[in-house]
Amino acid sequence: MDNKLRSSYKVIIVVVLTIMVSGACKKKNAIDKCGGTEGGPGGLVSLLVSTDQDITMGLAAVKEIESNPSKYQVLDSSKNVKAYGHIYRITKNILNSGNVFYKNEFAWRIRIIKDDSTLNAFCTPGGYIYVYTGLIKFLDNETQLAGVMGHEMGHADRRHGAKQMIQQYGISMLLSILTDSTSSKLPELAANLLLLKYSRSDETEADNYSVRYLYGTEYDPRGAKYFFEKLIAAGQTGGMPAFLSTHPNPEDRVANIDKLWECLGSKVGQTFVTQYMDFKSSLP
């Protein structure tokens, strides 16, 4: 059998398996009344890429970040104990919401990047979260930051990075890179991960999961919405940070978050202004 034929057989087998497994997992991945799945992300990613392989990708991205300290000035957690105490608390609150599917499988390790001019945050596959001081200083309360962090953690928890890597590399190439820890292609994949742009539907899904995570905490579940409203008010929608991508537009995202929040039951939470001021003033 030539290689082309063999790979088409592989594709057929994968498709058949997917149909079988998605049938078997129907209950687990049932859609709830507000349009979200009650189980994991499902789909090809869950079937073909393991959570350990997500961690492999995440660690490769961490290595890439740590090898470039002029671009990514990561704050030392042992020298910034107070600031890290705050951000660890926020991460823990989100993880303990009861709504993070891979709470125990992924690392969920957070680092602060010192760069006051960058309004950014991101989370690699496997849960390595980075938040820029520029974003923390731009925001007014803890709930807004929790909303943005929930969005980023949502990308990892719904496995959007792995999904994008399947599209970029194709599944067999991706798996061959991830099963060989010495693969020379791994650093290139890590660099691609750090430049990643998510699809419109993945952005909407990450917004939705931000609301869902915060719904299980004391935070107002609409934290991400308040961030978009702040961006709109600041007139920064033209220079939207890369991690928010240019689509969907912030006005649509605000409306989408409101709709989901109403569907979930319109729970109003807290914003935690005072402790957020303490967090901001603890930053270098």
Ligand SMILES: [Zn+2]
């Ligand atoms: Zn996003």
